[in-house]
Amino acid sequence: MSVSLSITLIGVGFFLMLLTTYVLKKGRIPEKYSLLWYAFSLIILLVAIFPNLFSYISDGLGFQVMSNLITAIILGTLIILTMALTIMIAGQKKKTTLLIQELSLLKSKIKELEEKENDK
Numbered sequence: 001m002s003v004s005l006s007i008t009l010i011g012v013g014f015f016l017m018l019l020t021t022y023v024l025k026k027g028r029i030p031e032k033y034s035l036l037w038y039a040f041s042l043i044i045l046l047v048a049i050f051p052n053l054f055s056y057i058s059d060g061l062g063f064q065v066m067s068n069l070i071t072a073i074i075l076g077t078l079i080i081l082t083m084a085l086t087i088m089i090a091g092q093k094k095k096t097t098l099l100i101q102e103l104s105l106l107k108s109k110i111k112e113l114e115e116k117e118n119d120k
Contacts, residue, residue, distance in 0.1 A: 009048030016041040036081065043073065 020037040023029050029037075047054055047070070058069035 006048045006051070009044055013041045013045035013048060016044065033081075033084075036077065040077070 016037065020029075020034050020041065024031065024034045051066075054066050054069060058066045061069065063069045063072070
């Protein structure tokens with residue numbers, strides 16, 4: 001790996017860490033998803049600092065090229081992230097449905113009480 005590529009990867013890794021920290025402090029993402037982005041940053045930094053380590057890992061796992069290993073890691077992470085977001089959306093839908101039902105019950109109760117109040 002060339003020196004310029006290593007320096008670029010180190011810069012990208014640190015930038016991603018800083019960006020994740022900033023977004024986390026602003027409260028835009030939950031902590032559990034920030035851990036995923038910190039893991040990405042760490043992997044990028046490890047690739048930049050120890051390029052031979054990932055060559056040994058990719059050879060050990062049967063990948064012909066190290067970039068195939070990195071692509072597999074990214075693809076696997078995206079699949080896990082998609083599943084987590086799907087679970088989160090399904091949970092939000094259940095909560096929204098429950099909230100709508102509770103609101104409807106409260107509205108009917110208020111209407112009933114108002115009708116009793118008007119009958120007096």
